[in-house]
Amino acid sequence: MRPDPDMSDTTDTLEWKACPDCYAEGRVPYILRVADHFYMKKAPRYKGGYRVSAYCKEHEKQRAAAQRAKQKAERAELKAEEEATGITPPALATLRAKWRAEWNGRSREQRRMAHRNTIQANPETHRANVRRYIAAHRDSERARKAAWYAANREAVLERMRHRRSRLRLTSKPS
Numbered sequence: 073m074r075p076d077p078d079m080s081d082t083t084d085t086l087e088w089k090a091c092p093d094c095y096a097e098g099r100v101p102y103i104l105r106v107a108d109h110f111y112m113k114k115a116p117r118y119k120g121g122y123r124v125s126a127y128c129k130e131h132e133k134q135r136a137a138a139q140r141a142k143q144k145a146e147r148a149e150l151k152a153e154e155e156a157t158g159i160t161p162p163a164l165a166t167l168r169a170k171w172r173a174e175w176n177g178r179s180r181e182q183r184r185m186a187h188r189n190t191i192q193a194n195p196e197t198h199r200a201n202v203r204r205y206i207a208a209h210r211d212s213e214r215a216r217k218a219a220w221y222a223a224n225r226e227a228v229l230e231r232m233r234h235r236r237s238r239l240r241l242t243s244k245p246s
């Protein structure tokens with residue numbers, strides 16, 4: 073009979089650890105060298121500030137991917153519900169508040185990087201979003217600009233005059 077991988081006192085040492093998923097799949101070996109096959113995860117409450125991942129690297133990645141796919145499906149479902157009913161489900165509102173808080177907590181540079189990564193990961197979606205945004209805002213954007221120019225007419229003209237006179241000054245040969 074195989075040893076129970078959850079009995080950490082018999083199978084887990086500082087150097088060797090059993091991966092429960094490897095064990096469940098019947099892989100041999102399922103007791104792996106910690107330094108090669110497990111992640112060191114930041115864990116402030118653990119001794120030294122780190123802990124060994126619960127699963128081997130391969131299974132940690134698989135579980136993370138499965139978790140992301142599950143969350144993505146849940147989000148899609150909530151958005152579909154919102155679109156169909158015109159009412160934002162409370163769970164989606166909570167998620168959006170969380171995303172907004174995370175976004176607001178980021179630095180300017182982190183935001184720029186996150187935005188760029190999103191675009192690079194989904195160039196087609198990005199182009200479609202831009203087209204949709206332009207189509208939806210073309211008229212209102214033009215009206216907004218026109219209103220701004222009308223309200224700031226004197227300041228705009230003054231700036232234009234200023235720029236022209238500077239151009240004259242720099243382009244005139246002395």
Ligand SMILES: [Zn+2]
Nearest residue numbers: 091094128131
């Ligand atoms: Zn494993």
